[in-house]
Amino acid sequence: MIDLDASVQAPARLASLRETGLLDSQPEPSFDRLTRLASRFLNAPVTLISLVDEHRQYFKSCVGLPEPWVSARETPLSHSFCRHVVASREPLRIADARTHRLVRDSLAIDELGVVAYLGVPLTTSDGHVLGSFCAIDSRPREWTDDEVETLSDLACSVMTEITLRRDVADRRNAARLLDRYRLLSEHARDIVLFVRSDGRIVEANDAAVAAYGYDRDTLLRMSILELRDSNTTSLVPDQMAQADGQGLTFETMHRRKNGSTFPVEVSSRGAEIAGERLLLSIIRDISERRRAEEELRHFRDHLSETLAQLEALVAGAPFALALLDSDLRFVRLNEAMARINGEPTSAHLHRSYGEITSASAAVDESALREVIETGVPRLGVYHEGEMPGLPGHVGRWLSNWYPVRAADGRVLGVGIMTAEITEQMRSEEALRYSERRYRTLIDGVLQLMWVNEADGRTIFFNRRWQEYSGYAPELLTGHSWRHVIQAEDLIRLRQIRDASIQAGEPYECEYRIRNRDGEFRWHIGRVVPMKDREGKVENWFGVATDIHDLKRAEEELRAARDAAEAGTRARDQFLAVLSHELRTPLTPVLVSVTAMLEDPETPESVRPALEVTKRNIALEAKLIDDLLDITRITHGKLHLGRQVVDAHELIRRAVEICRDEVGSAGIALSMHLVATAHHVDADPARLQQIFWNLIKNAVKFTRKGGMVVINSYDVDGPAGPRLVVEVRDTGVGIAPEALPKIFNAFEQGDKEVTRQFGGLGLGLAISRNLTEAHGGTLTASSGGRGQGATFVLRLPVAAAPRPDAMAPAPRIVTARPPSSLHILLVEDNADTLRVMSRLLRRRGYQVTVASCFTLAMDAVVREEPFNLVVSDIGLPDGSGLELMRRIRARRDVKGIALSGYGMEDDVRKSRDAGFSVHLTKPVDFPTLEQAIQEIARLEAEEPVEP
Incomplete structure (x- = not known):
């Protein structure tokens, strides 16, 4: 296996490369002629003379390379195919780089458009590969042996040029040495x-x-x-x-x-x-x-090599070359010329042009003698038909005849270079046919299409443009098209268009175009530039599509959407106001019932009725909460405060909440929590709400003597490990036809169940939506009526917190008793204010009361030493939010907000105003007292360890 890096990074090779002096040198015509020659003979879009050093490939000459590479004249080695030629020291043929094992991951495929690649090594006389002479095509291509041979011969010419450069430098160095020795002998x-x-x-x-x-x-x-x-x-x-x-x-x-x-x-x-x-x-x-002696030796060696390479270049050139003397006899020629003429090379020498070539030689000989006599070359001499050496092949040929001069200017003979152009002419004919075909296609489309010059002047419109506008072609070219654009749109269009022409970038714009009937219709115009190889814009191609009906539909849709959003806002406002109006009257009732239950003088015969009243108030508040939850879920406004929590602990808390209800219903409840991975990423309050809803639902529909079983276990599935929680009951069951609707809001299966057990049917709908918001699933199953029901909750598990993260919180010691806490209580409902203040004073708190914004501010101005504000938000002469802001502007006081509005935005506004806690009405007095105690703890001393 070739060590690619070692070959490319070889110090001797790099030293030989730098000795050429070609790296980062300016372009030179002698090298550029060879790359252009290779491009023509190989019909390759891109040809390069690439020199590979340790970091990059540098292009001594390049044809067809796109920007920015043509300006940079180099690429990193990550884009180099030539480094493989340097490593292998052999020609490299790649038909399709995208599938070739050596280069299929190269960045050059996408960024330079390299698909087909042919590269031959540029090798010095001492065996060092400096780089490669390569040809590149942007399409898959099988390179022929002749093409490899052609490029190899041209590579020899490249090395000849490099050698000649070094020889010239050697001669100059030698001259400088001689001058130096002469100067030393004269003056030193x-x-x-x-x-x-x-x-x-x-x-x-x-x-x-x-x-x-x-x-x-x-x-x-x-x-x-x-x-x-x-x-x-x-x-x-x-x-x-x-x-x-x-x-x-x-x-x-x-x-x-x-x-x-x-x-x-x-x-x-x-x-x-x-x-x-x-x-x-x-x-x-x-x-x-000593240095001069060494340089002269190298000069002689390079000169000998150069002569040999020139001979090889002429012999192996892919086009026909010949040299005629002044009598038009062959002096030198290559194999390509011999093949065309059908005679071996040796048979040509010293024979005249007419003896070797076809019957048309007389015409050619006359023109060749004219070149010798006048010294003026004849370029582009065209031949068509069969050549003597290629019977049966009807081709097209192009020749250049140029005078060969001596040093004194005398014409010694004629040089001939002949190349076959059969395929090129076929390609041109195919291109002309393709142009006719696409022009027909453009005239047949429904879009308006046009072509502009680089400065924006219109030179072509398709037939659809003419039919749409009713203008003759001569009235549309130039800048006349502006007359059919709506005046208001034309200003905007010209701004976008002029900026794009300046930047040379595509643009898109919507505007109205007048049709032949005088109607302005909306169109979307898209215009893209066609650029040359240097990136200069040559033309602009544009197409405009009629979107008039689409625009009208969008306007109608926008109006409908605005109306729908207005309705949604009105509905949200209605629900918020409804919630407030339903909650607010419950607070004085709940507080009064609490006060009566705590009053030792209340008769025992009345207490059961008071308990019933208190439970029904709590039920009413729960129904309101469920309605608001459904609203949040429907509008995607449900917020989850997620953290890693222990699901088993939340299940136990939910069971504890339902414990009295389970006992009073005469139902047995058992738990089997055996899951090993029982931590989940969840909102603890919402997850506990799911468990509470499922347990409460099971208890509600299970008759006395029945059973509710709660299980947990682990499951591995395609999506990863899951925690599974089952809540199974032996209750009334679910009819098969009702099972698909069991999670729909306001449904409980069938009318008989609704009449018997009551409720709005929101708990399960809320639970399923909360479950899905946590990335889980909630399903139900039942054997039918009287067969009980099973609800299965599946949640993705999370890694359990570290033991130190689960350490018990330090015990808080409250530094001040209730008697030292002075509360400003602000409430506009007289009954609520009276009863709540009595309960607070009964607990030992100092209380100052105010029934409105003005009286509350009077208490603040009197500088009464209260250190907690408990205030209703909606006051008859102002807002509790503004009250809290003014109080906190005077002193640092914590507060508890009381409101019939409980949406997330309402809570956020309370927090922003300075309240520490937001309680939604109806406010249960134990809940209020717990909030007061929490705030008291915030003002207590530092926590102490138990």
Whole structure:
């Protein structure tokens, strides 16, 4: 298996790539000609010369590449197919990239539109693959062997261009080296050192100072050993002895002050100077000479390779090439020309054009001689018919004849390049047929269609436009179409249209167009730009669809919806007012009954009647709550305060609430809660309401001596684990025909059951809707009348809270007794105010009463030291909400709101005004006292641990 990353990231390959100097270089005509040539011969929309480095693929030349890639001239390796060519070092053919195992996940498929791909490696003489010469098509395509060979030959031409660039650079470097050596010989001196036999330097010239980086005094304190590379110091004694005896010239490495080394040529000879035996060493830095020698060697190698590649390019070109001398005899040609003419290459040489070609040669020879005589090329010479080497094939051919000149301008002969264009011409004919077909289609559609130039000027309208408007074609072109647009719409349309033309982006607009009868009808117009390869808009294509009837229907629907919403708001307001009016009269009754029950002087004979009254008031309040719940559910306004809760605990609480009712009914109730996963994500109050409704329903329809059984267990299903809770009774049962309606609001199965047991039939409807809001299901089953009923609740389970999260809350110690709590009680109902204040005082609270907004504010102004406000919301001379805001503006006081309105929005308004608790009427006195105690705890000391 090829290691893709290792091949692409190979240091030697990357070094060879950078030596070309092509990365991030400007476009060059010689490379662009080859990519255009490949595009034409392979009939490929996109052709690229792609150089692959460690991070990207850079396009030295590209044809047909879309924006933004054509401007960037590079893509990341994530978009590169060419890196696979670099890794494999072989041509890569891909018919459909979307299914090819190497590239089917490449980003280039969607972002560059690469579907078919053919790439051949660009390989240097020393075997390094720099990148690939590739052709790309946006449609699936099977690449032929001839196409692979063609692209391979063109790749050789690319490498020839690269080699020629390097050869030219080599020649320039060589010229610069020669100039440098000439300058040194004229203006510079070699390094000259005088050295004693022990190696100590006694004299050095300016060139030595400059070369080694030491000042002269330092040099004269140094030994020649300190200037030699450490690897060659062992040779110094023998070299000095030989130089002193007979003179010596050799090459070695010297070291500069900064530690760098450089090659030198040393010419050293012994001499007697002023009575002292010294060595005179003339030292020349040969770094440039060595570099020049290496570059010249590379230059010769590259030149040889270039000549061979040019020969291969001519021989393997997919189009026919030939060179004729001044007598029109064949001097050179490639295999493609030989195949067309039906003779081998060797048979052409030194034979005339007329001897080889067809009977029409006389006409061609005359034109070829004209090219030689005038020096003017003949381009686009067209031939049609059979070629000598292709009998039976009727083709179409295009040739270019151009003069071949010597350096002095003389015409030496004629160059011929011939390419077959049979398929291209067939494609053009098919394109013309396709244009006629689509024009017919456009004229047949019902939509209004048109074409604009880039500046918005209209150049074409379809037949439907003309028929609709009644205008002749010449009256619609240009800008005349504006006369048929409704004036008000035209202003808006022109703004949108001008902005889109400026931005070159599609636009859409609705406007009215006048028909031939003078009627303005609504249309929706959609206009899109057609852009060239550089992203410049060439034309705009538009279509307008009649939506007049749809607009009229939308207006009627909108009016109906507005009416329906108004009705819904009126109904909600009615229900809220009805709830308030039903609840408010119950409060004084409930408070009075509570007071009488707590009064020790109340006769025992009266107490049962008072209990009955209290239960029926609670039942009435429950019915009102059920009605409001149904309203919330119907309008999607039911709010759930969800948290992870223990369903078993909520079942036990619901049972406890129903315990007295179960006992008085003479019914046995048992629980078998065996589910192991019994925590759910739910609103605890609403979930307990479901359990309470199911238990209360079972108790209600079970006669004395019957039984109610509550079970829980676990179930795994396709949607995950579920908690199942069953409530089964031995009561009256459900008739089969009534079972499908059992969860409908205001139904209890049949009239007989309704007459016998009463009720509105809301509990089960509310329970099912609450269950579904929690993501669960609630179903019922029964064997029929007298066979009891079973209700099954299924809920998705949640992870149980951590043990530390379930630790018992700290015990709260209230720091103040009731006698220290001063309450301002505001209530406009005189009976409620009298009885409630008496009950509060009986509990030990200090109470100040007010029957309206004004009196309450008078108490506030008197600065009475109350620390709790219990106020009705609806007061005769103001609002309890405004009262609470004014009180809290003066002092930090907590409050309890009393209201006949109990919707979520009502509770929110109370909270916003500053009330801590919102109690919905009828207010049971124990509930009010519990709320007072909770607020007292908020003002108590910090919690203490039990």
